[in-house]
Amino acid sequence: MRLTGFRYLSRRRIVLFFLTLVLASMLFSITALSFLGYYSSLDSYLGEGENIIAIYDKGSRTPFSGLVPTYLAEHIKSLNGVLASSPEIIIPSIVKDQPVFVRGIIPEEFAQISTYSLREGGEISINDVNQAMMGKELSEKLNVEVGDKILVHSVLVEQYLVLNVKGIFESHSAIDDEILIPLCCGQWLRGTDQDHVTLIRIKIDKNKVDKIAIFKEIAEEATEAIGNQNGEATSDIIPNRRVSFVLEKIGLDEAQKFMKSYLDKYGMTKENLIILSVTTLIFASATIIMASKTIIQQHECEMEVLKSIGASDRAIKIDLLVKLMPWSLGASTLGIMMATLTLQIFQRNGQLQAFSHRIPVQPDIPTITLNFVLIAVLTAMAIIHLNVEITRNY
């Protein structure tokens, strides 16, 4: 018996079921999108692509706390196939009572690896020792304009800098939430000498050089660089002293893999985060099942009539599936949209941050697909389960 023509389900009652599914979908989407956003912001923090290599301190517990010799940047730059070599020092700091990450850079080298466009003011050069460039997101958050003076407090050591904001830039990446300053200023703020930086990022032409060749070069340096010797300086104000270092402490990997290794160390893999999000939905599934039971209970009389005119359990079950499945798909869509919108509003208000960097909210196709599938499966399971109850009731 075909029940498609029978309009026995009250739309008013379906709305309650629909709202439950919308909220469950929203819960899953908020959890998954924010977790994955958090993951991707850290994962791509130092740049994406296999041609960006990071030289880092293997012994550091965080990507911000290690130290490697500065001169390696200049040394590696001389290799054929190395397009840019950017020594960088990352300093957790406080500006206007807000936690901020400040990055000491050599502007010319940095710009070849991380692209950004200037929105206001001018770019800093290595000699602009009391000047800073601020990311657009951060300047809005701190309400800072070009020409303003900022007081930067270091977190790790007893140091502060008074800087003039020379420019505001935008890159659509994590550095939009950072302050860029000349390398030597970063070293003062970090409390380290000019011979060390947090990491060195290298841009390579993969056809000419690979990370193994670079590592070999560093290994050779480790044996040669005993004691401090002067090399060719990058600029007037950056000394290029060769300092001794222990090879075992130097790590070298693709920038993205380097960040991923930190995340993996703490069990924060993409898969684990999706499993965690799915668990959230599973925990909310009892509410979905309860909503399904309620909607059937509310239509008991109508179903009794259908049964009395010859509709089988199976026919009712199929009809319920046919009639409720579009609602389920609609609920998933609305849930995803509402979750994205909510996260974007929170992000714009600066309430969605990890390590003082805004978490990007991007639609993730596998997560969206998973949302549709899970909500549909939960709806179907609830209906199948309820059908037994109807039979039992009669």
Place this chain on the structure above:
Amino acid sequence: MFTHALKMFLRKRGTPSAVLAISLLIAILASMNSIINHLNTQTNILSGYVSIGQQYLIIGINYTPLEDIEISKELANTVEALMETRYVITQKLFTANMTTKSVSHTITVRAVDDVQEFLRLRSAVIKGACGASDDTQVYAGEILAKITSINSGDQITLTINNAPIVIEVAGIVTTQTQSDAELIMPLTLVGRSPSTEGEGFFIEFTPKDPKKEDEILNSLAPYLPPNTKVVKVQQLKTFMQGMNAQTLSFLELWSLTIYAVVFIASYIITVRLLTEASYELSVIKALGAGGSSIFKLALTYTLTTTLAGTIIGLATGVVIAQVAATAVRWILIDVNVTPFLEAWQALQIFLLSSASSIFGCVLPALKFAYAPHIESSL
């Protein structure tokens, strides 16, 4: 009759599933809170390993060096009088035009009331005349000297507010601080009045005895001029608080969604109860119970199931988090996660879930209680 009716409803088939639905939702909240508590504790522990200095600054209220404010010598004296200090240095930071031979540069100048003391505190390595006492002698930072090609003994012309003064560079200093990019000169050369655009004053001091930050701030507060404040130079505590606040901000957003699901779950629980027990409720109404009694009954039932669900959920959440933490420790040996829930957080969850539940059940309960025909109400 109320108690009997409530007992009857609580024995309904749908009650356990209602409690389960709420408890699972609360379990998610409890486990997430307990894990985030662990993370925040870890960041606080890690911050304990960093040695914190005792240097303070008196600056403008907008976190900038004081602009258009005259810092009197008296304020520095007040600081010294209020607490035993290792040093108190008044500084004036401004930009000036420096001319060396034929080249002109815009540079940053730091005028301090005691140059020698300032350099000693910065552990400066001086090339040139160490301990110059002449008021017309200044020191150039190493980086500034490189950029502007000045040497020890050079005569330079500093133009401050269109007034040129000729001074001699007594030495080149390396301090590994921002002063390496500045010209350091005695405050007596430029005066204490704000005169040039963009200049700023501030006072730097370090108490002799390390005291609690709050004590220092409270003791100085009554003596500070308007638009000024005292801040610690090394702000690890503020940084950690900011980091934790970012995590909690996300948790709040996420919790809102959970409470919205609790709200809708309570709505469903009430609708389901009222549909399932429509016959019994009709009888109760026939026996003389008014709309308000039915409303109270529905509200009490939903609240009871929510409270039971919340208590079970809180316990389950913490247990799940701890079991998961143990499993993580077995798999990733390095990672030691110890989730826990604070009493105030449990109370907060308890109150917020109760509130969501009450809001969720009010509408269907009211509709049912005051509907003329029970069958058509829901």
